[in-house]
Amino acid sequence: MASSAAALRAAIHDALVADGTLVSMLGGPKIYDEPPRTAAYPYITLGEARLNDFSTATEDGDEHQLTLHAWSQQGGHREAHLIAGALLQALDDAPLSVTGHTLVNLRFSVADIRRESDGRTYHAIVRFRAVTEPD
Numbered sequence: 001m002a003s004s005a006a007a008l009r010a011a012i013h014d015a016l017v018a019d020g021t022l023v024s025m026l027g028g029p030k031i032y033d034e035p036p037r038t039a040a041y042p043y044i045t046l047g048e049a050r051l052n053d054f055s056t057a058t059e060d061g062d063e064h065q066l067t068l069h070a071w072s073q074q075g076g077h078r079e080a081h082l083i084a085g086a087l088l089q090a091l092d093d094a095p096l097s098v099t100g101h102t103l104v105n106l107r108f109s110v111a112d113i114r115r116e117s118d119g120r121t122y123h124a125i126v127r128f129r130a131v132t133e134p135d
Contacts, residue, residue, distance in 0.1 A: 015096055016087075017029045022086045070124035
């Protein structure tokens with residue numbers, strides 16, 4: 001099961017790096033698993049993931065709950081909202097190629113945009129749900 005999670009994460013990363021609109025908003029392909037200490041705002045991090053067995057009596061499957069984080073210090077919430085919208089456009093129902101697996105669906109679940117305790121950083125938390133089956 002774990003290999004489907006890693007393969008889906010890699011496919012999402014590749015799709016985001018290839019999305020011209022998103023990369024333009026970020027000022028480059030700044031999509032990280034772990035951002036460098038010197039990462040310039042705005043950027044996106046691949047966050048938490050939850051994997052559940054989604055098998056039936058006849059088919060194996062995995063359900064994924066994925067969280068992406070967008071970080072902005074543009075001065076207000078607008079940029080965080082725009083990046084969250086770009087993530088939705090890039091990934092909701094996207095036909096991603098997931099190595100060794102078939103992506104049954106990838107759907108947007110929820111987004112939260114908030115100001116962090118430093119008073120300057122805005123943080124968009126964007127969650128997706130996906131189902132994969134082994135090839």
